[in-house]
Amino acid sequence: xxINTSYFYLLPTFLLLFIVSFYPLxxxxxxxxxxxxxxxxxxxxxxxxxxxxxxxxxxxxITSLYATLIFTFTTVAVEMILGLxxxxxxxxxxxxxxxxxxxxxxPWGVPAVVEAQMWKFIxxxxxxxxxxxxxxxxxxxxxxxxLAKPDTAMMALITAEAWATSIFVGLILxxxxxxxxxxxxxxxxxxxxxxxxxxxxITLPLLKYAFVVALTFxxxxxxxxxxxxxxxxxxxxxxxxxxxxxxxxxxxxxxxNFGYGSCIAVVHFILGFILALLxxxxxxxxxx
Amino acid sequence: MKINLSRLIIxxxxxxxxxxxxxxxxxxxxxxxxxxxAIFSTPIEWIPNPITLASYQEVFTxxxxxxxxxxxxxxxxxxxxxxxxxxxxxxxxxxxxxIKWKIPILMLILSPYIFPAHTLVAPLYLLFRSLEWINTYxxxxxxxxxxxxxxxxWLLTIYINAIPKELDEAARIDGxxxxxxxxxxxxxxxxxxxxxxxxxxxMGSWVEFMYALTFTVNEQAQTIPVAIGSFYGRxxxxxxxxxxxxxxxxxxxxxxxxxFQRYLIKGILQGGLKG
Numbered sequence: 001x002x003i004n005t006s007y008f009y010l011l012p013t014f015l016l017l018f019i020v021s022f023y024p025l026x027x028x029x030x031x032x033x034x035x036x037x038x039x040x041x042x043x044x045x046x047x048x049x050x051x052x053x054x055x056x057x058x059x060x061x062i063t064s065l066y067a068t069l070i071f072t073f074t075t076v077a078v079e080m081i082l083g084l085x086x087x088x089x090x091x092x093x094x095x096x097x098x099x100x101x102x103x104x105x106x107p108w109g110v111p112a113v114v115e116a117q118m119w120k121f122i123x124x125x126x127x128x129x130x131x132x133x134x135x136x137x138x139x140x141x142x143x144x145x146x147l148a149k150p151d152t153a154m155m156a157l158i159t160a161e162a163w164a165t166s167i168f169v170g171l172i173l174x175x176x177x178x179x180x181x182x183x184x185x186x187x188x189x190x191x192x193x194x195x196x197x198x199x200x201x202i203t204l205p206l207l208k209y210a211f212v213v214a215l216t217f218x219x220x221x222x223x224x225x226x227x228x229x230x231x232x233x234x235x236x237x238x239x240x241x242x243x244x245x246x247x248x249x250x251x252x253x254x255x256x257n258f259g260y261g262s263c264i265a266v267v268h269f270i271l272g273f274i275l276a277l278l279x280x281x282x283x284x285x286x287x288x
Numbered sequence: 289m290k291i292n293l294s295r296l297i298i299x300x301x302x303x304x305x306x307x308x309x310x311x312x313x314x315x316x317x318x319x320x321x322x323x324x325x326a327i328f329s330t331p332i333e334w335i336p337n338p339i340t341l342a343s344y345q346e347v348f349t350x351x352x353x354x355x356x357x358x359x360x361x362x363x364x365x366x367x368x369x370x371x372x373x374x375x376x377x378x379x380x381x382x383x384x385x386x387i388k389w390k391i392p393i394l395m396l397i398l399s400p401y402i403f404p405a406h407t408l409v410a411p412l413y414l415l416f417r418s419l420e421w422i423n424t425y426x427x428x429x430x431x432x433x434x435x436x437x438x439x440x441x442w443l444l445t446i447y448i449n450a451i452p453k454e455l456d457e458a459a460r461i462d463g464x465x466x467x468x469x470x471x472x473x474x475x476x477x478x479x480x481x482x483x484x485x486x487x488x489x490x491m492g493s494w495v496e497f498m499y500a501l502t503f504t505v506n507e508q509a510q511t512i513p514v515a516i517g518s519f520y521g522r523x524x525x526x527x528x529x530x531x532x533x534x535x536x537x538x539x540x541x542x543x544x545x546x547x548f549q550r551y552l553i554k555g556i557l558q559g560g561l562k563g
Contacts, residue, residue: 006466009381012374013397013437020412020434021400027411082305089302094295096302103306105549106313109541111495113513114534118312121319121527129315132332163312168556175557195294224404227497231517248406253502258410265407272404 031262038256051263061264063239064247068268070154071161071229071243072222078162079218080211083169090170091177105171107164112227119160120232123147150240153233157241160228165221169214176210177203209283216279223272244268313538320344320531327528343528344536352507353515353533360494360511363425367432367493368486371440374433375485376478379444380470384456394445401438405498413502427503428511432496436489443488446558447481448474484555487544494541512537 032051034044055061090101107115122129125145134140146152180203188198226245229235235242235250242250248268251261319327320343322336347353381387382394412431413422421427455477456469464472497513504510516537519530545552 004386006381006385006387009377009385009466010387010393013378013441016374016430016434017397017400017437020431021403021408024408024411024415025403028407031410085301086305089298089305092295092298094299094302096299100302100306102546102549103309105545105553106309106542108552109491109545110313110538111497111513111516111541113495113497113517114537115312117516117519117530117534118316121530122312122315124525124527126330127328127332127527129311129332132330136331163309167309171553171557220402224406226404226406227513230497245404245406249409249498252406252410252413258414262410265404265410269404269407272402276402 028262028265031258032266034259034262036257036259036262038258044259047259051260052267054260055263055267060239060242060247061244061267064242064244064264065271067154067239067241068223068243068245071157071225071241072219074154075158075161075165075222075225076215076218078158079166079169080215082162082166083173083214086167086170087173087177090174104167107167110164112164113231115160115164116228116231119156119163119228120147123156147233148237150237153237153241157229157232160232161222161225164228165218169218172214172217173207173210176207180206212279212283216276216283219279220272220276223275224268244271316531316534319527320535322528324528328524343532346526347529347532347536351515351519351529353536355507356510356512356515357536359425359507359509363428363432363511364490364493366425366429367436368489370429370433371436371489372482372486375437375440375444376475377470378437378441379448380474382441382445383448384453384469384474385466394442397441398438400435409498409502412499416503422503423505423509425509428493428496428500428509431499431503432493436492439492440485440489443485443555443558444478444481447478447485451477480551483548484551487548487552488555491541491544494537 031044033046033048035041035047035050036044086104090097090104110118121127123146125131125143125148128146130146131140131143135143144152146156184202184206185198188202193201224245225243226249229241229243230246230249233241235246244264245268248261248264251257251264255261318334318336321339321341322333323338323340323342326333326336378397382390387393408431412427416422416427451474456464456473459469459473494511495513496511497517500511500514501517504514507515512533516530516533519526519533
């Protein structure tokens with residue numbers, strides 16, 4: 001019998017993926033069924049679904065879920081609008097388009113941590129740019145501690161995240177725009193359709209697919225976002241921006257409670273998975 | 289006249305978007321060039337006077353930022369190198385070799401793409417702790433390589449598929465083995481694909497935060513994002529140093545983006561999104 005050596009080419013990939021992705025994922029599921037407090041326990045102790053029962057009654061979990069949903073849907077809504085505007089602008093021919101495109105792509109080169117620090121500085125209550133600008137314009141009459149109040153802290157996070165990632169939506173939508181055949185517009189022009197009509201009856205319907213792709217990707221990423229929030233607010237003030245990823249991370253590494261932390265992570269993962277499935281379903285229905 | 293008006297609006301919106309995008313970067317750049325007392329003064333001086341590089345100097349003298357940059361570079365290049373070694377054969381097998389269940393295998397390779405970092409970080413921490421790997425390069429290089437694989441394998445498969453099959457069939461008639469075809473036919477033609485993939489993988493490694501935060505302790509293995517995320521001063525947040533370090537962290541990626549934007553945009557549109 002001759003062995004098909006072709007499979008050997010896949011071996012290193014699977015080995016790495018197994019050790020660093022699949023095994024830890026399964027292990028997190030397993031730890032979510034255990035009590036494992038690193039401060040005094042050597043080995044995890046199996047306790048069945050106990051962590052999940054605790055989670056259902058955990059007020060911090062409910063507020064975290066709420067923060068996650070607010071952050072995700074507001075950020076994505078802002079990004080879809082900004083992204084669409086970016087795509088429409090970049091799809092036009094004008095002098096300096098290349099420079100504008102390069103500028104708009106720059107946030108891609110900014111690590112999330114740096115993005116967070118930049119905006120944290122901008123929103124700083126004493127030396128930040130926002131207070132200075134708004135004060136000079138007469139919009140506010142005294143400096144505000146933007147990151148110290150729950151609603152403005154969330155707003156600051158959303159600004160930072162939309163600043164960093166709207167361009168991804170923009171690029172996907174731009175790809176969609178560029179795949180719309182030019183003759184469609186020509187034909188509509190001959191029929192006397194104006195700019196607005198062409199946009200509503202040709203551009204928007206044909207952009208649907210790209211729109212749903214961008215929406216799905218960004219929703220999942222925002223739902224699991226961690227880096228910028230952790231650096232900018234750390235979940236504060238008073239837990240108002242403590243999204244689920246931060247709640248899970250703090251439960252692991254601040255409280256060293258690996259069992260309960262895993263439980264939060266698993267529930268978060270499953271919720272994200274359901275969200276992704278819902279979008280994919282929507283995509284299917286819309287395309288039919 | 290009407291056309292000119294709509295053109296004017298487009299250019300106006302474009303400039304607004306560009307200003308919004310540039311604003312934080314310019315703010316940090318300006319702040320990085322101020323003296324310490326100018327940073328902590330109100331109202332804000334929007335044009336630094338005098339201009340000074342003191343913050344940049346402090347980042348390298350008061351803090352081990354030189355070492356930290358080196359860590360990021362070493363980790364980044366190792367990850368690109370390793371992910372090539374692992375992903376090229378896999379992509380080659382998926383694009384060219386006779387293998388059953390190609391689609392399910394590809395799906396399986398792509399699936400970790402959606403595993404959020406915090407669902408993996410705890411077991412990995414326990415694993416690296418038991419191996420006594422905490423605060424070493426390998427506890428960053430190995431996970432980063434693995435997390436780059438979905439993107440790398442997927443992109444390289446697309447690039448190999450785009451190479452005409454007739455070329456390897458001709459070589460096979462001459463008796464070349466699978467490995468020979470990969471090395472002598474595919475590899476030389478794969479260069480553009482390797483550039484795009486390598487850049488995206490490097491960028492991913494350069495910006496990663498959660499694992500670096502968890503698996504490293506000090507400048508022995510810490511990378512740039514962790515260092516910048518944890519700059520604290522004794523009395524006040526050292527905004528000058530944070531600004532200088534931020535500019536240093538942005539420069540390599542901004543350069544890559546400006547030079548290679550066409551490749552990169554094509555890459556993420558094909559391979560999904562992960563910066």
